[in-house]
Amino acid sequence: MHNILLLAIIVAFNISNAQVSDFKTIDFTKADNTAKINQGHSLENLPLLAYKLTHNLTTDVEKLRAIYTWVSTNIKGDSNQDEKVIRKRKKLQNDSIGYMKWNNQYKKITFKKLLKHKKTICTGYAYLMKELCFTAHIQCKIINGYGRTVASNIEALELANHSWNAIKLNNKWYLCDATWSSGYMVSGAFFVRDYNDGYFLTEPLLFGRNHYPLEKKWFLNDTLIQSEFIAAPLIYGETFKHKIIPIYPETLNTIIKKDDEISFRFKALNAVSEGNISLIQFYGVSAIPFKVYDLKNENGWISFKYRFKHKGFYDVHLKIGDDIVATYTIEVTKG
Structure with missing residues (x-):
């Protein structure tokens, strides 16, 4: 699908x-x-x-x-x-x-x-x-x-x-x-x-x-x-400045099991350096990056993966440089 x-x-x-x-x-x-x-x-x-x-x-x-x-x-x-x-x-x-x-x-x-x-x-x-x-x-x-x-x-x-x-x-x-x-x-x-x-x-x-x-x-x-x-991921003015189209997860709210691997994918209409791509969550005012892996950039079709090892609710944000361009809510259930 x-x-x-x-x-x-x-x-x-x-x-x-x-x-x-x-x-x-x-x-x-x-x-x-x-x-x-x-x-x-x-x-x-x-x-x-x-x-x-x-x-x-x-x-x-x-x-x-x-x-x-x-x-x-x-x-x-x-x-x-x-x-x-x-x-x-x-x-x-x-x-x-x-x-x-x-x-x-x-x-x-x-x-x-x-x-x-x-x-x-x-x-x-x-x-x-x-x-x-x-x-x-x-x-x-x-x-x-x-x-x-x-x-x-x-x-x-x-x-x-x-x-x-x-x-x-x-x-x-x-x-x-x-x-x-x-x-x-x-x-x-x-x-x-x-x-x-x-x-x-x-x-x-x-x-x-x-x-x-x-x-x-x-x-x-x-x-x-x-x-x-579709209640898709939230996007912002910065999404349009960077010309980013979030592709997957398709929805704002996603449910996965603990230790499941989840893929993130988006299309960048402008050139994006891989070093400027990050996935973060906030603790108070501090931005904590996730250690994503398998980062690929194929003619602007960019993807990476992450594995959530603890159950709970996560508000995660895709960043390009200093700008948040998409927000997702991930619910991690017991495996």
């Missing part, structure tokens, strides 16, 4: 990765510099902003890049709006019509705050991307669905809580998330700017690990479209 699953993932990866490789030869320096030159530009005239971001660029992907970089580095997340929307979603989760009515009214407030204060929630980021792309003659859609984080939709898809974009370039669709590229919230209280390029034109198999669209066709990957939700 494991071999069948792995084969399906390899095939799915080879198909979807063909999309993002279209732009490997594109140098985004000019697009990024254009976004920087227009740092702080007003949102009161969106056609003017779109013109300034794109008129000196020749290809649609460069124009998209300038728009995306500008949105991700000029718009702040709004924790107050975010909390208000989450509370209302929970309150009306069994009343879709009631929530839709409330949401249509609240969108007006959201967009007004966005234009005036450059603060918003995911809907505002996705809306701004769509409007600027429309002015630049780039086809862009808002995709609504479930964002899976350490705080939501962990074991099941319970609350549709996120929006992102699909963009059509050269007759193909691609995926972007300007919200999660822009930074992150600390304790739900304040926003930290921290641009993460990993959510720009992301490989669909990776993007689909924590973005679950309401319309499954927007996975842009046949394997994901045909599959059901």
Whole structure:
């Protein structure tokens, strides 16, 4: 069964990765510099902003890049709006019509705050991307669905809580998330700017690990479209920075017997030094590494093994350098 699953993932990866490789030869320096030159530009005239971001660029992907970089580095997340929307979603989760009515009214407030204060929630980021792309003659859609984080939709898809974009370039669709590229919230209280390029034109198999669209066709990957939700290992912004796709264990929670050998496997879309790969657990604030063995790197398909010799529950974390990129829970039972 494991071999069948792995084969399906390899095939799915080879198909979807063909999309993002279209732009490997594109140098985004000019697009990024254009976004920087227009740092702080007003949102009161969106056609003017779109013109300034794109008129000196020749290809649609460069124009998209300038728009995306500008949105991700000029718009702040709004924790107050975010909390208000989450509370209302929970309150009306069994009343879709009631929530839709409330949401249509609240969108007006959201967009007004966005234009005036450059603060918003995911809907505002996705809306701004769509409007600027429309002015630049780039086809862009808002995709609504479930964002899976350490705080939501962990074991099941319970609350549709996120929006992102699909963009059509050269007759193909691609995926972007300007919200999660822009930074992150600390304790739900304040926003930290921290641009993460990993959510720009992301490989669909990776993007689909924590973005679950309401319309499954927007996975842009046949394997994901045909599959059901799996409570997979938790992944983080750093996972996207390093472009890591966890493959096995397939689920967040795994049960094994004491002294059983367990394999870990992932795909690295960027080059990774074997010396930077580790598996750890925390004791307090101290990170304790496991002594993994049989580490292999075959064209970015990386695997290693470990044998748990004591029963208990283990929260284990895959690290690349100093960054945690995946978390698993291992229950070791008596042999």
